[in-house]
Amino acid sequence: MRKISKAASFLCAATMLAGSMPIMGTMPSVQAKNGEFQQITNDTFFKDKDGNFIYSQGGGIFEFDGKYYWYGVKYAEAVTYPETKVLSSENHFVGITCYSSTDLVNWTDEGIIATPEDVYNETIMEGQQAAWVGRLGVTKLSDGTYALLVQHECDDADNSIDNANRGDTKAETDGWSKQVLIMTSDKPNGHFTWNNRVNMKSYIGTTNTGDQTVFVDPATGQGYLLYSYGSGRGKMYLSKVVKGDDGIVTLDESRMIYSGAGREGNCMFEYGGKYYVCASDLYGWNASHGYYLVLDSLDDEYLKSRPVTTSMQLMDGANDDYCHVSQTGFFYTVRGSKQDTVIFCGDRWSDFADNGDGYNVWCPLSFDENGKPFFNSVSSWKLNASTGEWKVASDNNYVKNGSFDADRITVTDFVGWNEEILDGNGSITNNKDCVTGKYALIMSGHGAYEEQISQTVLSTKDVALADGIYDFSAKVKNTEGFSDLSLYATSGGVTYGQKLLTANEAYTEVTLKNVVVENGQVTIGIHAKGDGAILYADDFTFKKSDVKDYATGTLTGKISGDSATSGKTVKVKATDAEGRYFEKSVALTEGESEYKLEHIPAGTYSIEASGDGVAIKIDESAKDNTVAAIKAISTTGTVKGRVVTKAGKALAGVKVELSGEGKEFEATTDDNGEYSFDDVNQGSYSIKYSLSGYSLASGGEAETKVAAGFTTVKSDAMMGKELGKVAGTVRNTSGDTVSDALVIARPNEAEYGDRFTTRTDSEGHFEFESLPGGEYVIVATSTPDKQYTSLPTTAGKITVSSTKSIDISLRFGDDKTSTINNPTFDGKSVSGWSNGGDAGGCRTGKNQSHGTYDLAPWANSDFKVDTYQNLEGLDNGYYILSAFGHSDYAEGDSLSLYATNGDGDTYTDTIARGDGPYELYAVKIKVTDGTLTIGIRGNMSSGKWANIDDFHLGYLGDDISISTETVEQESEEMDPDYTPAVAVSPESIEDMTLVGTSTAVVKKTSKEDNNKSDGNTSSGSKPSGQSGSGNTSAGSTSSGSTPASATPSSNGNTKTADSTVVAQAPTASANNVNTISNNNKTGRNNTTRSNQHVDTTEEVTEDSTDVTVEDSTETALNNETADDTTEIQEDTVPAAAEDTTTIDDSKTNPGFVVAVIGIVALAGAGIAALKFKIFK
CATH class of the missing domain: 2.60.120.260 (Galactose-binding domain-like)
Structure with a gap:
């Protein structure tokens, strides 16, 4: 964060304290009623009862004497951001705010309780103004004193503040004084003044806390400071807040509860007698995952004796949008008469991260029977602070990460999508x-x-x-x-x-x-x-x-196929003139089947039928409310073949790739060398064969034709084994041969695989007699047992094949490693290196092989690696750059050692993935203008890692000599039992109608009910051991509060058709839905169109004499209709309405039952079957 002068800070604070008009329109004040549901709306800037913005960031809510108090910090940037939406890289402290409420929804501004002058002590701070004040909470001590604890930083250029009265030898050197400030008041909304400033060095080893909140144990009333280690934040601690006889408030001994990956946003809550400690990723101001661990007790003996937790669990529900685009801030537990509800109160630092509207995100938690928490990401919900119940509001937005702001960096894989x-x-x-x-x-x-x-x-x-x-x-x-x-x-x-x-x-x-x-x-x-x-x-x-009054009808139709199309799918789409369409996927069977396309408004529609691997035939038009008959015809064929050696023996394990017509297929030959591709759309394709160490000798024609219903047989593809020879000598800088040097032939592949090694003889000669064909990096080292200690040599990348013999004159260069700044990272630092990627790509970690530390790229989200440094003043000529390391990254990721010269030429060596052992990586490059950029770069997925160490640079001067010699190929004796396959190919490919058109009309419709109301009341009860009556809602404990406007909830049952029923919430195990298209690359989309029209008709006569019950997925229709009669299904869709009944989690919620409840007589139109969906 940027430091500001004392004068500037006071001026900015004075301006803000003078008051300001609301930037946006105010919201009307709502008087809370006992037992009333009141609305909380996220993704907005919360306002108090007077319609002014609430400025409370990095704080907490605490209950004192029957009233809720919400404390936080007001920053100058928070005042301007809602109107300007201009991101700030600075933070200017205006004051600590306090708001009060009796219902957690309607808040009264109690004013600024601590100003910049209150957080300033000229003697202790040596005249420096506070540069950071944040992450605070309040606890009430046993004598009635209210203690406020907050992070507090100021400039300390000579480090005299934090080094004063330390009593140890390791001095601070960062030029900042970072400690914990404690302020006190005799009232919760009173004026808080300076009491103590605590140097945390003696507690945890750093003067500051990495992050912190105050937690009050509901069982004892004891206040705790929960905080993390000041550097890296990889440890978490708890300390009691205590007051001495001298009136000084301080912290009791620290108890470490966690040691693992760095975590910030430390906060906690109690639920069901357990203590949940939560935290977020180290993403700065940005949104983050939510993590938690569980403590059984806060008893001091328990905290001292329990094993320290080393890994926190991800909170279910928090991953799809990174805690509703926020990070862990604090929690508040509503202890109601019917249930306890834990509210997650997240910080969205939008004034500093520009990641959406609002500074505060409040979402309720749910818990399963084992106390496992679940984060409910909702944009709008209602809370009953008296009963503790909550429910989703009728205007909730169900999309997760809908503004794409959960992703803090450029990504191609969005959170939640x-x-x-x-x-x-x-x-x-x-x-x-x-x-x-x-x-x-x-x-x-x-x-x-x-x-x-x-x-x-x-x-x-x-x-x-x-x-x-x-x-x-x-x-x-x-x-x-x-x-x-x-x-x-x-x-x-x-x-x-x-x-x-x-x-x-x-x-x-x-x-x-x-x-x-x-x-x-x-x-x-x-x-x-x-x-x-x-x-x-x-x-x-x-x-x-x-x-x-939304009215819809149903289109019905018939579709037929045969054995060749059975199991394939046809999509039937009805589109109106404004581009609104309705589509259903119909599975083909052998013969004729029926389907229905429901919930379509009255109008004229163009009908389109399409399927992958089928052609469509369809009539031009049909009767009202029906789709013309569709016939599906297969357009696919089969390709078969075999791969053998040049001697005619079957070759297994060959990868065979068929591509064309917008499709790609892949197969592997079996033990008989055979392969087959089924369901290939007719057209022209190319085919490719590959096997490591082999090359195609004959066969495998360039073009492969496929015709519908035809089996194409390829001629045998013959492959010969590619074994090449690589030999040479290894010499030192004086030109003398080097004996017993280790020479490594490493395939230039991302996947860790075979490594070929040999040693030089007494005359420095080495030889690989039979290397499988492919690209290699040949590396030699004079210290085989400690390869990282000396400069290796390499000829760069070479291609090995059976047609040539390669001879390499390897030699070691003059060691110029001293020109690299910090080549071993042993100081636990990346000093000397620049970061052109993400933070996770430029960090150190403990070396698992030798030394102390190495470069250790890692992050728990996808990240870019580009750690580099620029070298200058080099002699022109050839150089060897090397590093020692290993890695494990995902398929599709990349990581390489690289060197770029002044001409922009870049040479790389791919660092293999697969958690192989540490090994040498090296590139050869020519310096042309005395400069060289060296480093590691790539793109890595979340949780993937690398360890890179011991960079070396050697000067060769002249290039390494490589010579090649053509090798005459030996013929193989043909297997006497080999009989070549007879190739079979279609003479022609029939033109097939892939797109056709038709029209259709929809006339008969019925109204769809839509009584918009809130969701169900949360299900559950109070945790065991908690008092309170009732058992109608789901238990959730939280330590957080809620702002914004409060509106009474609406109640009522859902009315469907002419029957009133109660709509129960469906379970998550609902039927899977069809998606628009599959994951594979799509080929030709065979399509036929037809048009239809629908008019709204409200005249309906019911007859209860003919009633049938069928499953909701049934496609069979009653075809017994008179001449000129249109068959119609009239559906009633239930309202998305509130259900005030309790949800029983032990039972699943049934879907709907379709029942034909009458016969409808339509004047002049014959008879039609009328079906209503009745939900229960």
Whole structure:
């Protein structure tokens, strides 16, 4: 953080203390009523009862004498950010704030309780103004004194403050004084003044705490400071807050409770007699995972004797959007008459991280029967502070990470989302051209591409996605060049979509209206297919709809296939003139089957039928409310073949790749050398064979034709073994040969594999007689047992084959390692090295092989590595750069040693993955202008690591000599039993109609109910040992509070059709939904279109004489209709309504039952079967 002068700080604070008008419109004050549900809205800047912004960051809520007090810090940047949205790299302390409430929702501003003058002590601080004040809490001592503990830092250029009265020999050298300030007052909302400043050095080894909060044990009233180690934050401690006879408040002995990976945002709560200690990643101001560990007791003997925890658990529910785009701040436990609810009160440091609206994020926790916590990421919910119950508000946004601000860096794999490149060279990443926060989604591609991004929303224990009608919205801007750009949502087997039909130069809100959610599950997303086109998207929402009197109908149809198409899928899509579409995937059987496409408003639709591997035949039109009959015809064939040696013997393990028509297939030969590709779309393909150490000698024609229903047989592909010879000598800098040197032939591959070694003889000669073909790095070292201690040599990368013999004159160079600053990292430092990547890519760790420390890239999110330094003043000529290390990273990651000269030429050596042993890596490079950039670079996935150490640099001067000699190939004797395969290929490929069109009309509809109301009340009871009556809600304990406006909750049952029923929350085990397309690269999409129309008809006559019950997934329809009669299914969708009944977690919630409850007589239209869905 940036230091500021004392004068500047006082001026800034005085300005803020003078008061300011609210930046945004104020919200009306709401008077809380006992037992009333009141609303908490995240992703907003909380306001007090007077409509002014609440400024409380890095604080906590505490109950004193029957009233809640919320303490925090007001920074100058927090005052301006809601209006300007300008990110600040500085923080200016204005004061410590206090707000009070009787219901945790409506807050009264008690004013500034500590000013910059109050946190300043001229004598102790040697005239330096406080540069950081934050992370605080308050506890009430036994004598009635209120003690406030806060992190406190000031400039200490000569380190005299922190080194004063230390009594030890290791002095501080960082130029800062960082300690814990303790202030006291006789009232919770009184004026807090300086009492003590605690140097933590004698407690934990650092003068400061890395992060901290105050926790008050509800069982004893004792206050504790929970804090982390000041450097690296890899340890956590608890200390009691105590007061001495001299009136000085201080800390009791420290008890270490955790030692492991660095953690910040330390805070804790009590639930069910257990103590949950929580923390976040070391992401600075940015959002983070939520972690926890559990203590059985705070008894001092227990804390002293228990084993220190070394690994914290990830809190379920907190990963999909990094704690609703926040980090652990504090908790507050509402101890109600019916249940205890723990509120997670996260800090969203948007004024310093620019990661969305709001500074405070409050979300309720749930617990399972074993006390395992679950984070409920909700944007809007309601709390009853009297009973402790809570429920999701009717305007909750169910999308996780909808503004793409949980991801603090540039990523291609978003938190909470699934990205799929379906075809071409597409790209899905984030961009700072956004609406809210720091990032927006950007979907693009070079040339033609197809891709999609999606998220599945499921009901959870206390956050049910109630069946009903929802709207899916996003703010977008896009270029021309899309053949399809759609918002879509899939639920109940139906995909609802809204195409973007025009370009948008500025961000425009686009909404897919009236998505009917069934079975408590929906998948939402964007599908993009274009050619060089670009889409930006931000602020995704999925909320209950406000629609009234929404009427829909059902399209029915028949589809037929045969044995060749059985098991394949056809998608039937109905699209209106505005780009709104409805799609259903129908599984083909052998013969004719029926299907229905539900929840379609009245109108005229274009029908499109498509399937991978099938052609479609469809009539041009059909009767109202029906789709013309569809016939699916297979367009796929089979490719078979065999791979043998040049002697005609079967060759197993060969990778065979078939590519073409936008598809890629891969197979491996079996013990008979055979391979087969089934279900290949007709067209033209290329085929490739590969096996390490082998090359293709004959066969494997360039073109492979595939025809529908035909088996193409390839001629035998013959492969010969590639064994090459590499030999040479090793000499020292004087030109003398070196005996017993270790020479290593390492394949230049990312995957750790075979290593070939030999030693030089008495004359310095070495030889690899039979190396498998491929690219190698040949490295020699004169210290085989301690390879890291001396400069190795290398000829760089060489290619080995059976057609040539290679001779290399290796020699060691003059050692110039002294030109590298800090080549061994033994000082536990990366000094001398620059970081061009992420923080995780430039850090040290303990060396597991030798020495003390090494370069140790690691992070618990995806990260970039580029740790380098620039060398100058070098003689021109050839050099050898080497390092010693090992690594383990994911497929698709990369990591390499590199050197770049002044001409921009870069030479690399791939560091192998797979947790192999430490080994030498080396590159040879020519210096042309006396400069060289050396380092390690790559991209690594979350949790992956490397250990790199012992950089060396040697000067060769002239290049190393490499000579090659052509080797005559020996013929192999053919196996007498070998019989070549007879190639079979189709003479021609039949043209098939892949796209057809038709029309359809939808007329008969029924109304869909949509009584928008809040969600179910949380399920559970008070933990054992807690008092309180009632048992209607789920227990959750928290130590946090809630701001914003409070509105009474609405109650009522869901009314469906003409029957009133209660809609229970579905379980998370709801049926899986169909997605728009698969994960594989898509090929030709065989499509047929048809048009249909729907009109709204409200005249309905019921007859209860014919009732059938069928499963919701049934596709069979009653075909017994009179001439000129349209068969219609009229469906009623339940409202996404509140259920005030208690959820029984031991039981699953049933879905719906479809019942035909009547026969409808329609004038002049014959007879139609009318079906209603009745939910229970």
